[in-house]
Amino acid sequence: MIIETEGLAKRYGRADALVDLTMQVDAGEVFGFLGPNGAGKTTAVKLLLGLTRPTRGRATVLGAPLGDRATRGRIGYLPELFRYQPWLHAREVLELHTRLIGGGVDRSRRAIDRILEEVGLADRADDLVGGFSKGMQQRLGLGVALLGAPPLIVLDEPTSALDPVGRADVRAIIRRARDAGSTIFLNSHLLTEVERVCDRVAIVDRGRVLADGRLDDLLGARAVRIRATDLTPAAMTTLGRFGRVAAGDDGWLTISGIDAATIPDAVTAIVASGGRVHAVYPGRATLEDRYLELIGPPGSA
């Protein structure tokens, strides 16, 4: 177990930032920590990193109690408020953090270059951080988090300042880090980001975990929506073999419980029966659907 928390709570004055955080993060997974603004996500991250002390509850990170100094050397962290010394060059920020991490981290120029290349800052390595856009600073922060290929990487809203290309890059970096053996704790309120990259998700609100589990379990059975015309009764019967078919008045039909791998076969069956396919949306109950179901519709808070 990489992270294990039990009844973790944090109170600031009279306000409860975190009420009862109980969760487990397994090794080698991308764990999405999802919730609306003010749900207690960043507080949870700060507790895990020892930046803040819990009011009650207990937790271990990489097998050690919260705040253990040696363990912090094995955690990469991109803060929500990613700011680095503006008077340092990007390369110098990475060099500084390799020194702070201490022994065992490759401090060679080649290792730093590799990280800069990974986060797309190779051509800005010797530029002052103060001249960086927010997106570039976030990329630098991601590089800082990746230093030394730590077993646990905690990313707090890692794409908040990035454009779509940058977000795709971050997703690729996260997958590569996971494939290299790191566990990723991804704190985000961006549903699509979490849905695209996470293996497991915990949905939190007002300091409590409302639901957690594998995405497939959380979202239920897969479905596909198809807009098709000229469908014959025989075609509808054939489609029934793929899952439960529901036809709407708007020309859309939904096949629920379909195996994602057979979606092309369903389309082929429609075309073979003389039907015309105009659009196909593979999907399922989206994370947004599930999220709103748990958190409540906008404005209900």
Next chain:
Amino acid sequence: MSNILVIARLTVAEAVRRRIVWVLAGLTMISVALTTWGVERLVSLARAGGTSDLEIYVGVSQVLILVAFMFSFVLAMTAAFLGAPAIAADLESGVAHAMLARPIRRADLVVGRWLGLVVVVVLYAAGSGLLEVTAVSFVSGYAPPQPILAIAFLSAQAVVLLTLSIVLSTRLPAIAAGAICVVAFGLGWMAGVFAGIGRFFDAGPLVSVAEGSRWLLPTDGLWRGAIFGLEPPAVVLVAVGRGGPAAQANPFFVATMPPGAFIAWSAVWVAIVLAIAVVSLTRRDL
């Protein structure tokens, strides 16, 4: 390299990169040039008027003490405004969060910041002080009796204020920490003046309160040590002989070196306040 040294080196590099050191160096050059020019004019006029060398030396020694007071003020303000944002600004901007999530103690950050700024402040004090003394000596022929001692006391005074600003910086915004230091420095100096006047009028309670404040914030007591290093022994003899307690009330005159116990207390004071800064940051939720 220990984390304290990593942070200290980073702090010195920041002072250099952010042009703080160069601004201070430039202002020092301007200050030294103007004050030296002023001294040279005064000495030339005095010599042309037939004033004896002894009288000129006494006059220059008092001008040099006034210049030292200006440097003392500049140094104190520099220390306060370097120390005030040292922790607070990093916490406000988030720079500290990324660093403190690493395997370093919060004490490393506080002591490293303090050490780096002490290096900057002491080097600035030594450089500007020696340059001023050398320049004045060149144009007037007068050299104070113990310039190194005076610079050491000026540096110690700046380190005290720097330490105060850092402890405040662990809990307060930078501007608030800096403002408190400036006010504390001013009050400390005024307490020294009140103590001198109180002794002249034999006002026991006033002297007790004013002396107590010197132990609470040792800046004024250390400033007195700087004056002692610049005061010619002949002036001390004459002033004490003729002025007695009245001379002691002058905030730009001292007859004796600060007691050893006070100097030791100043060092202990710095250590205690720095330890409080460490505890304060360690207990703070980030």
